[in-house]
Amino acid sequence: MTETAQMQGTASDFDxxxxxxxxxxxxxxxxFAGCDEWDEFTATIVARPVLGGMGNVEEFRTDFAGGYVGxxxxxxxxxxxxxxxxxxxxxxxxxxxxxxxxxxAGDVGVFEGPDTFAGRPIVVRYTWSGVTTPTPRWxxxxxxxxxxxxxxxxxxxxxxxxxxx
Amino acid sequence: MHETMQARGTEHDFDxxxxxxxxxxxxxxxxLAGCAEWVEFAATxxxxxxLDGLGNEDVFRTDHAGGFTGMSFRFxxxxxxxxxxxxxxxxxxxxxxxxxxxxxSGDIGVxxxxxxxxxxxIRVRFVWSGVTTPTPRWxxxxxxxxxxxxxxxxxxxxxxxxxxx
Numbered sequence: 001m002t003e004t005a006q007m008q009g010t011a012s013d014f015d016x017x018x019x020x021x022x023x024x025x026x027x028x029x030x031x032f033a034g035c036d037e038w039d040e041f042t043a044t045i046v047a048r049p050v051l052g053g054m055g056n057v058e059e060f061r062t063d064f065a066g067g068y069v070g071x072x073x074x075x076x077x078x079x080x081x082x083x084x085x086x087x088x089x090x091x092x093x094x095x096x097x098x099x100x101x102x103x104x105a106g107d108v109g110v111f112e113g114p115d116t117f118a119g120r121p122i123v124v125r126y127t128w129s130g131v132t133t134p135t136p137r138w139x140x141x142x143x144x145x146x147x148x149x150x151x152x153x154x155x156x157x158x159x160x161x162x163x164x165x
Numbered sequence: 166m167h168e169t170m171q172a173r174g175t176e177h178d179f180d181x182x183x184x185x186x187x188x189x190x191x192x193x194x195x196x197l198a199g200c201a202e203w204v205e206f207a208a209t210x211x212x213x214x215x216l217d218g219l220g221n222e223d224v225f226r227t228d229h230a231g232g233f234t235g236m237s238f239r240f241x242x243x244x245x246x247x248x249x250x251x252x253x254x255x256x257x258x259x260x261x262x263x264x265x266x267x268x269x270s271g272d273i274g275v276x277x278x279x280x281x282x283x284x285x286x287i288r289v290r291f292v293w294s295g296v297t298t299p300t301p302r303w304x305x306x307x308x309x310x311x312x313x314x315x316x317x318x319x320x321x322x323x324x325x326x327x328x329x330x
Contacts (some may be wrong), residue, residue: 050224054258057222059215061267074240076303077259084260090236094242095249095264 002059008081009103014047014056020161021045023060028153035042039064045158051075085111085126094134100126107132108130112147124149135159173246174268179212179239181296184324186210188225193318197282197309204229209326250276250291251294265291271295277312288312295322300324 023043028039029035040065049056050073060070071088084099099122102111109128116122130136190209206229215238215259225235234255238278240250249264267276274293281287288308295301301323306315 050234050236051253051255051258052328054255055253056235069215071198071215071220073253073261075253075258075261082259086261088216088220088238088240090219093216093219093240094247094249095241095266096243099260103262 003020009076009083011053011076012083013076013083013109014148016136017058018049018056019047021158022161023062023156023158024066025062026041026155028149028151030144032151041065043072043156046051049163054078083109083111100124101125105127117142117144120144125150174241175246176219176241176243178241178248178269178274181301182212182223184212184216186212186323188227188325189322189324190227190229191320193316196318197287197307201282206230208321210321211322211329221241227273230316248276265289267291270295270327282309285309288317 008123021044023045024045025041025043026038027041029037029039042063043060043061043079045058045060047056047058047092055075057074057075060072060073060098062068062117069090073086073088074086075083077084080105082101084101086096086099088096098115100112100113103109107130109126111126113124114121121144123146125141125143127139127141128136129139136158138156138158139152141152143150179301180257188210189269190206190208191203192206194202194204207228208225208227209231210223210225212223212226214223220238220240222239223237224238230279238251238253240251241248247266247268249265249266251261252282261278264280265276265278267274268274272295274296276290279286279287280289286309288311290306290308292304292306293301303323305318305319306317308315
């Protein structure tokens with residue numbers, strides 16, 4: 001277990017995130033390939049509470065790569081005080097990938113979980129930062145050596161779309 | 166492999182379900198215990214497409230048992246032609262239960278998956294019926310003998326609540 005599992009949260013941890021956002025995305029073109037070429041694109045995000053505030057659902061919509069829609073589902077477990085985060089994607093629907101699990105310490109949130117990449121076991125890590133500022137950031141990193149080294153492959157910088165609230 | 170895995174569907178299989186419904190619930194008081202006592206209660210359900218039509222979600226709300234909210238997330242896999250259905254619940258938020266997987270044959274839909282009950286492995290089955298009628302039905306059954314025998318423990322009868330659309 002990593003230290004992320006020790007964090008203790010509340011069902012209000014993602015209150016900052018509810019509403020409509022514009023994302024500036026930077027995505028590593030190839031993963032685990034020593035690539036340093038990044039694609040830049042924009043997306044629009046709408047996040048709303050579900051389950052009486054015990055969770056939230058976010059829709060991520062972009063024209064990039066032919067256009068796709070993603071859906072993040074976050075569920076708070078009051079017993080462990082941890083969040084489980086699932087991601088669904090219109091390009092590969094069906095079974096959900098395993099969730100990442102974790103929480104916040106101050107304005108940084110770290111969420112990790114096992115997955116596979118090209119048939120190999122990897123660890124996925126989401127990192128939220130600046131969540132108490134007007135411009136939060138989300139990053140995704142993957143590790144193929146059980147968390148010893150990480151390659152960040154997706155960064156999103158958010159600004160709020162006030163008019164749409 | 167069960168015969169449910171042979172059903173091939175389309176992303177429109179749940180189009181009948183979009184909108185608002187009133188729900189008459191009958192729920193077995195105890196599961197896998199030879200119980201014959203059913204609890205009746207009312208709920209509402211509201212369903213809508215997500216992921217540009219490759220999935221859908223519904224919100225189930227009731228005042229029963231202190232009040233709770235449930236959500237179903239359904240994702241269609243165009244390659245397998247099967248749906249994966251996940252249930253989230255405000256009373257035990259956190260990790261999602263394993264999905265049930267399947268599809269429709271005519272106006273009957275059967276979806277099955279592995280889960281546990283009181284620490285023991287079970288099969289879970291959702292059956293949709295009458296989905297081309299104004300009053301669809303959903304049933305849940307558990308099997309603790311690998312699918313040889315089933316105990317239905319929850320029945321929902323739906324009638325459309327047009328005025329709240």
